[in-house]
Amino acid sequence: MNTETIKALALNLAKDIKTPDDLSALSVHLTKITVEAALGAELEAHLGYAPN
Numbered sequence: 001m002n003t004e005t006i007k008a009l010a011l012n013l014a015k016d017i018k019t020p021d022d023l024s025a026l027s028v029h030l031t032k033i034t035v036e037a038a039l040g041a042e043l044e045a046h047l048g049y050a051p052n
Helices: 003-014 020-047
Strands: none
Touching: none
């Protein structure tokens, strides 16, 4: 994914942020998605388990 794509996604997500709590919720959600994706890749690449 290139920088322009990431920037476009961030700008789109930022449209709904109105309060610090909104920002916090977005951060938690993005962290969760990122960790789950990384763990799924780890399972598949290093341990040989296919994603569910």
